[in-house]
Amino acid sequence: MKRLLLSALLVALLAAAWGTWWWHKPLTLRLPADQGVLDVLVPPGTSGAGIARALVDAGVDSPAWLLQVAWRISGAATRIKAGSYEIAPGDTPASVLAMLVRGEQALRQVTLVEGWTFRQVRAALQSAEHLQDDLKGLGNDALMARIGLAGVHPEGRFFPDTYRYPKRSPASAVLRQAAQAMQQQLDTAWAQRAPDTPLKTPTEALILASIVEKETGQASDRGQVAGVFSNRLRIGMRLQTDPSVIYGLGERFDGNLRRRDLEADTPYNSYTRAGLPPTPIAMPGKAALLAAVRPANTQALYFVARGDGSSQFSATLDDHNRAVREFQLKR
Known part of the structure; x- marks a missing residue:
């Protein structure tokens, strides 16, 4: 009897030792030829x-019952x-379980860039790694309804940032997150607006911020650019901003803005129409949002690119014309 007990104890000790060794031993993986890791999807409610x-x-080369028993223990x-x-080479049963318990999902990321149009946003989502394009074939109206923003124009409504997402996530989830981020940033900026702003609503602030984003070549000029457009709005002067005209041309724009383009009336032609365009023209970043609601205190009504990324600001048309001759016409 004693011998039987000793034998049983020895077997138990050997089994425990083997179990401890196996628990911390790297798993053998049958990796696909084109992958360095195994993809595992755990649906909600899985036993x-x-x-x-x-x-x-x-592709984990181990008996399923053994994994199940070890995890239960x-x-x-x-x-x-x-x-x-x-699951990567070197992972052990213990490390895999810890990863699953902590919910350390496999993440990828997509970056939405300041100044991008919604067309560019959609293209980025379509090409993002391991992101399911559940928006494919949807028009803008249907797409916005899908993410809970029915009736909202999509342009400028997504905050430019880098978004991380679990593999196999739907594109709509990333887009919804970006929309919520923009709303938060817009609400924060609007709460800090200057008392004398000519802007009447947060949407107007978003529209102006999108113009400021596209018109600013150097970050230090952003407040001044916003100041020029704010001054023009106050006195009813047309904004005359090329980026809004270009946006209105859409795919017809070939990279060369011509006089006939400036004279052709569209809802976005700020040379032919007063006030702000009907929607944003791009995604503004945080700095552009803040500049739009708290512009620099300036008398300038004009600005022209110097050619080095910065702008020359002028309070009078004569000064502006001189700046155009100096920096654009080189006279």
Whole structure:
């Protein structure tokens, strides 16, 4: 009997030792030829057995029952979070379980750039790595309704930033996050608006900020640029800003803005129409939003590019014409 007990104890000790070794031993992975990691998707509500099977199906070379038993013994199997994960060479059963419990999903990122149009935003989302394009084929109206902004024009409504997302996420989720970020930034900026701003609504601030974003070649000029346009709005002077005209031309713009373009009336032609254009013309960043609502205190009504990224500001048309001759015409 003693011998039997000793044998059982020895077997138990050997099993425990083997289990400890296996628990911390790197898993053997059957990696696809074109991948350095295994992709594993854990849907919400998946059981411990289902998760173990998902790992084996993905390419983990280990019995599913062994993974399931080990996780049950650990007491953490019920705390595994749903999501999209990557298992890399060197990962152990212990490290994989810890990753699943912490919800450390495989993330990718997409960057939306200040000054981009919505067309560029859609193109970036379509080409983003491991992002499901659930917006494909949707017109702008249907797309905005999909993300909870029915009736809102999409231009300028997304904050330029870098967004991280779990693999296989829908593009609409990223777009919804960017829209919420822009609304937060706009609300914050509007709360800081100058008492004498000519802007009447947050939407007008967003529109002006988009123009400031496109017109500013050097960050230090941003407040002055906003000041010029604010001054023009106060006195009813047309904004005469080329970027809005270009936006109105859409795909017809070939990179060369001609006199006939400035004279052809569109809702976005700020040479033929007074006031702000009907919508933003691009995505403004935080600095442009703040400049639009708190512009520099200036008497300038004009500015012209110096050719080095900065602008020359003038309070009178005569001074502006001299600046044009000096910096544009080189006379």
